[in-house]
Amino acid sequence: MKLSTLGALIATLLSIHTTKADDDAARKELTSTGKLRVAVAVSPAPSALYVVKGPGGQLRGVAIDLGAALAKKLNVPVEYVPYLASGEITEAASKNAWDVTFVPYDAERAKQIDFGPAYHLLQSTYLVAPGSTIKTVAEVNSAGVRIAGVANTATFRASSKASPLATTITVAGVDDAVEQVREGKADAIALSRESLSGLLPKLPGSRLLDGGFLNSVTAVAVPPGRKNALAYVAAFVEEAKASGAVRQAFDATGLTTAQVAPAGMKP
Secondary structure, three states: OOHHHHHHHHHHHHHHHHHHHHHHHHHHHHOOOOOEEEEEEEOOOOOOOEEEEOOOOOEEOHHHHHHHHHHHHHOOOEEEEEEOOHHHHHHHHHHOOOOEEEEEOOOOHHHOOEEEEEEEEEEEEEEEOOOOOOOOHHHHOOOOOEEEEEOOOHHHHHHHHHOOOOEEEEEOOHHHHHHHHHOOOOOEEEEEHHHHHHHHHHOOOOEEOOOOOEEEEEEEEEOOOOHHHHHHHHHHHHHHHHHOHHHHHHHHOOOOOOEEOOOOOOO
């Protein structure tokens, strides 16, 4: 055997060994409990982040589909850990309560969790209450306008910066924001466009404003310091985008206008 051929063979064997070692380390970080715990946010309307409860109480949505596919790849059972919103998910990252999640990116959140590639192009805007005369995002930034937003979310942080003259009403979850508008206590809700579209039937006469105050991404993430897990889920998301699995998850949830992030896109 030629030396060059032998060298190539050794390099290939070392690569295989390294890949297996990396995979084993990633599996240990992702499935320390023997299952994959996927943190999800539950809402009355679906989005790239939010999942909804079906008639029988079962959860469905993009994060459910992606979580199930990742667990299948790892060959372990999946467990969905429900929260009211991405803020609660972020706060639980240091408590060893979940192994992977799919949430919107912002710089503040990146201090608490580690992000992988984006799988969704996110725009956040406002839903305005029935009878409101507000016509533009800029008009929301006015004294006397009351904005309901979910605590510790990328969207509500961006809304507070975009509309500093308005009054902010912090709520625990999307259901509470809907009730604030329904009871006449809020004039607008700040959320992603997909989430707000699903709320329109719940608030007849409400409208979505054109444009937005936040253009970001929704991405896969893991608790901090799990570099092997991060590399594994990053590769998974890129595969899911390339295979069409992300697009299928959007469409199956009714998010037919949701945009899949380009290959290799990082927050």
